Amino acid sequence: WAYFKADKLYLAEENLKRAANQLKTNSVIQEHYGQVLFKLGRYDDAIAAWTRALAGDGDSIDKSDIDKKIRAAKQKLNKR
Secondary structure: OHHHHOOOHHHHHHHHHHHHHHOOOOHHHHHHHHHHHHHOOOHHHHHHHHHHHHHOOOOOOOHHHHHHHHHHHHHHHHOO
């Protein structure tokens, strides 16, 4: 997540992908992974990660905020 904050998106994606694959029900990891994917323009993948975040443990996430992120990603996909 530190790489994301430092705008090193490819390093963030690499590390969060590994964590997301190992911790599939960790909502925070899935949400963060979705944010990185969204910034990289990988909207379908971001939606999938955020969907996993909503279905996960639910710890420390704002479900309405994730719903907004999913809607924003869907809008980006519709503009392509």
